[in-house]
Amino acid sequence: MRSSLLFKLVLLLAVIGILSSGLTGYYVYSANRALLVSAAQATLMGAVKDLNRRLGISVEQATEDVLMLSRLVQVDRALSMPDGPERERAKDELAQAFASMLALHPEYLQVRLIGSADNGLELVRMDSAGGLTLRVAGDALQEKAHYPYMFDTLALPAGQVYQSAITVNHERSSHDAEGVPSIMLATPLPRHDGQPGGLVVINVDLNKLIGPVRADLPRGYRFYLANSWGDFLVHPDPGQTFGFDRGRRVFMQDSFPAAKPLFEHGANTQVVNGLDQPELAPGSIMAFVRQPFGLGVGNDFLVTGLVEPLDSVLANAQPLGLRIMHIVLACSVIAILLAVIFARALLRPINTLAEAATRFSDTRQHQPLPVERDDEIGVLARNFDSMQRQLHQHMANLYDNQRELDYLAHHDALTGLANRSLFFQRLEQRLAGVAGDQRAFAVLFVDLDRFKDINDRFGHALGDQVLQIVARRLLHGVRSSDVVARLGGDEYLVLLSGIASETALGELLDKLMRSIGEPISVDGVSLNVGASIGYSLYPRDGDNAEDLVNRADHSMYRVKAMHHQTS
Amino acid sequence: MLVLCVLILACGGVSAEALLRVLAWPGYADPDVVKAFEQRYKARVEVTFVDSDEGLWSRMNAKEGPRFDVLAANTAEMQRYYAAGLLKPLDATSLPNLARQLPRFRQRQRIPGLEQLGVLYAVPFTYSTMGIIYDKRQFASPPDSMNVLWDPRFRHKVLDFNGGQHNFSFSALASGIEHPFRLSNDERARLTRRLIDLRRNVLTFYNLPEEATELFVRHKVAVMFGNYGTQQLNSLRRAGADVGYALPKEGVLAWLDCWAMTRFAADPMLAQQWINYMLEPSVSSLLPKRQGLANTLVESEDLQDKAKVLWLQPVEDAGRREALWQRIMAGDRPGSF
Incomplete structure (x- = not known):
């Protein structure tokens, strides 16, 4: 019963401890994962934006280059001058500028000046070819008017830069550009005289850009x-x-x-x-x-x-997860230990109370209780203690009453001497006691002489006082181990436990008779009360109480008869 | 022993459902269509979709992977598969639905690729013409010739498809050449010059249908070679263009997709049941409804009975045409050829 309560309490506390540490651990673990993911998400988004920014800067760089090239004076000359050595020289100089641009930027695949006349015929064209720069000229120059980078660029106002869609370049004989994903960046070159202008275009390799x-x-x-x-x-x-x-x-x-x-x-x-x-x-x-x-x-x-x-x-959450698991395990062990300790501590005063109750009911012994505690257990202990004390008091009263009743049952109310019943009890005990001890003992039968006259003359109250005084004198005359009892009326019995000899007994009888015979002064009246004492001896006169008392009685009558004769 | 083998085979045949492996284009064998076939013929059908002629060819010739029982391909490709010995002849009596087809498709000897040496190998299923798409606002009456693409009045208002094969073929038609799929070297050289002229007249060449739509609307294009056929009309109209579709009098190029049985067909009966099922009105009618494609059972509006149709055929030298086209496209001038 006690151990089952302990077990239940330990189990409950341990489960609460393990659950709370486990749940906390799991919450921390998942919160950490969510935190990591959200941080990674933000980092990733930042990386995308940064990537876009850098791509934007790269494209912006190429845009600047296109615009820079479009402002070269040779561009205008190559476009608007009539055919001749001067126009050719302008084209050659442009080719050199384009070549150095290509050399500077490995991501550029082609740099071209294209006129809008002659179906978009290329005027100056530098290609990257096997990583080197190659000028394409003469019959190898191609017409490009049907490409969107041509007509879309020419539709733009001056100073604007066209960005093509990113596509795979399928323009045959474009050398390194052929079959390569690329972006075209171009700016229109309008002519003020209304004649067809042209454009400068740079072809940028997407893969090298990114x-x-x-x-x-x-x-x-x-x-x-x-x-x-x-x-x-x-x-x-x-x-x-x-x-x-x-x-x-x-x-x-x-x-x-x-x-x-x-x-x-x-x-x-x-x-x-x-x-x-x-x-x-x-x-x-x-x-x-x-x-x-x-x-x-x-x-x-x-x-x-x-x-x-x-x-x-x-993966970054794994070490923490592992550590959390360890902590949860450790916490669980601690929770179990604490649960055992706490449950035992909680149950100890209850056990003390239970033990006290058991001990009290078994032995009436008063056990120390934890009455000094100021919690519920203290209250219980104090209540139990006061209940114990009350019970104890009741028991003591009961015991006293019983002892009193017992006393009354075995004693004479007037003289305080043992009564007949107690006398016979002691006599029987003595008889039982002498089984191994063959020492003689005597039973005296004392009867007062002329007591009826005293009662008649002075009343019962005085007679009672006489009886009490006689009782005291008898008690006084024997050893404390002997038993003096009042048989009723004016008859007394005495059990003398040890008799050295019949002579000694005779002396004792004389002493007792003299003691009783001394004048008694009651309420100013001096009285002379005599006593007749008979006796019986064990084992000479009998071996049982009845016989011994009867013999003593008969002996007393004989003595009384002698007293009558002598008086 | 033999009896035992036959018994085992027969039992095996009864216990396992017959399996039909179909190689087709998206929209040709929708799940509901397949399910109805499976229930009717107590067979299981596995459909594999392809999205290009080359994809189809590599699937058919794959060393690994499943062997297909039936396939759908155009008439030009069918001739290639026949030549490679990949097809099994069909039995017209097993295909009662052939009788439901329009007269144009029942005259099978007139459509190259369906029959070989008088034996049926492929059954027409769906087709699309490659006509002229024009802006109704820029034309009083529909253009009637392919030559409209060269018309200087529409300079830089013309769109053409970026592809060598069909460009040579329709240029041949426009130039009055009898056999557009069988060009001689001289004819090819002449047409190269014609295509350079076309290049100088067009705005640009498109690759994708949505690209064509965007260019058409943005640059107020007047006329366009409709490489993707009538399917392009819907997309243009959705984009706000008021367009018409015309078939040139020289004849219109058209692809015609057919069903055929491969030489791997384990159960020719089931394979032909599938082909016949494809010609059921309930199945074929889904083509115009769901795909915007014509079927072979009902006359479509844009292809009148009298129109001259040139079903695609393998060309004399596809590689040569393509190489020439690449140079034309890149802007090479006449002198450099």
């Missing part, structure tokens, strides 16, 4: 770029890029449903993580940013995306 940016990305980041239709332009798997070029389109919004809002609802940024939206970004964190770009067809904006595996972010 190369340094991509190289700077943290490991594990995957970089994606799509045009405004969603066709991938950059993808870790090059087979997924420029699908429109092969009649097999692969769209970012299909591969990443998370990017859909950027294409369909004009959202500017979108960031999702696989922890909160596993259906949108399974096992990863994704950030997409829509960036305005260019002027061409399918070319209003680009969507840049970075994708980071969720595992690599959450």
Whole structure:
């Protein structure tokens, strides 16, 4: 019973301890994961924006170069002068300027001056060819009026720069540019005389443009770029890029449903993580940013995306997770220990009370109780203590009453001597006691002489006083180990436990008779009361109480008869 | 022993549902259509979709992967598959729905690629013409000739598709050449010059249908070669263009996709049941409804009975045409050819 309560209490406390530490641990763990993911998300979004900014700067650089070249005086000469050596010289000088531009920027594939006359015939053209610069001239120059970078640029006001869509360049004999994803940057060159002008155009290699940016990305980041239709332009798997070029389109919004809002609802940024939206970004964190770009067809904006595996972010949560698990385990052990200690401490006073109750009911012994405590247990202990004391008091009273009753049952109310019943008890005990002890003992039968006359003459009250005085004299005359009893009326019995000899007995009888026979002074009246004493001896006169008392009685009558004769 | 084998095979055939592997283009075998076939013929159908002729060819010739029972490809491609020995002849009596087709498609000997040496190999299923799309606001009456693309009145108001094969073919038609798919070297050289002239007359050459729509609207284009056929009309009209569709009197190029049975067909009966099922009115009628494509059972509005149609055929030298086209496209001048 006690151990079951202890077990239940330990179990309850331990479960509460383990649960609370476990729940706290789990909460901390998941909060930490969420925190890590949210931080990674912000970092990723920052990285995308930074990437866009750097790409923007690179494109801006090329834009500056286009404008710078368009301001060269040779450009105007090559466009507007009539054919002749001076125009040729201007073209040669431009070719040199274009060549140094190409040499300076490895990402530039072609730098060209194209006239709008003659179906967009190229006037000066420098190509990157196997990494070297190559001037294309004469019959090898081509007509380009049907390319969007021509007619879209010519439609722009002077000083503006056209950005083409990012496409794979299929212009044959364009050397390094052929088959390469690229952007055309061009600025129109209008003529003031109303004659057809032209344009300066730089062809920029997309991969070389993004190369340094991509190289700077943290490991594990995957970089994606799509045009405004969603066709991938950059993808870790090059087979997924420029699908429109092969009649097999692969769209970012299909591969990443998370990017859909950027294409369909004009959202500017979108960031999702696989922890909160596993259906949108399974096992990863994704950030997409829509960036305005260019002027061409399918070319209003680009969507840049970075994708980071969720595992690599959450890997940082693993050590903490492990540590939390250890802490939770340790806390659980501590909780169990504390539960045992606490439960025992809680139960100890209750056990003390229970023990006290058991001991009290068994032995009536008063146990120390924790009455000094000022909690509920203290109250219980104090109540129990006072109850114990009350019980104790009641028991003592009861015991006293019983002792008194017992006394009354075995004593004579008038003289305080043993009564007949107690006398016989003691006599029997003596008889039982002498089984091994054959020492003789005597029973005296004392009867007062002329006591009836005293009663008749002076009244019962005085007679009673006489009886009390006689009782005291008898007690006084024997040893304390002997028993003096009043048999009733004026008869007394005495049990003399040890008799040295019959002579000694005779002397004692004489002494007792003299003592009783001395005058008694009561209420100013002097009285002479005599006594007749008979006796019986054990074992001579009998071996049982009845016989011994009867013999003593008969002996007393004989003595009384003698007294009558003598008086 | 033999009896035992036959018994085992028969039991196997009864216990396992027959499986039909179909190689087709998106929209040709929608799930509801497939399910109805499976229930009717107690067979299981696996459909694999392709999105290009080259994809189809590589699937058919893949060393690994499943062997297909039936495929859908255009008439020009069918001749290539036949030449490679990949097709199995069809039994016209197993295809009662052939009788439902328009007369134009029942005269099979007139459509190259359907029959070889008088034996049926391919059944027409759907087609699209490559007509002229024009801006009704810039034309009083519909243009009736391919030569409208060269018309200097529409200089830089013309769009053409960026592709060598069809450009040589329709230039041949426009120049009155009898066999646009069988050009001699001289004819090709002459047409190269014609295509340079076309290049100088167009605004640009498009690749994608949505690109064509955007260019058409933005640059107020007057007339365009409709490489993607009538499907382009819907997209243009949605973009706000008031466009018409015309078939040139010289004849219109058209692709015609057909069903054929491969030589791997394990159950020719089931394969032909599939082909016949494709010609059910309930199935074929889904083509105009869902895909904006014509079927072979009902005359479509843009292809009148009298129109001259040139179903695509393999050209004399696709590589040569493409190489020439790349140079034309890049802007090479006549002198450099």
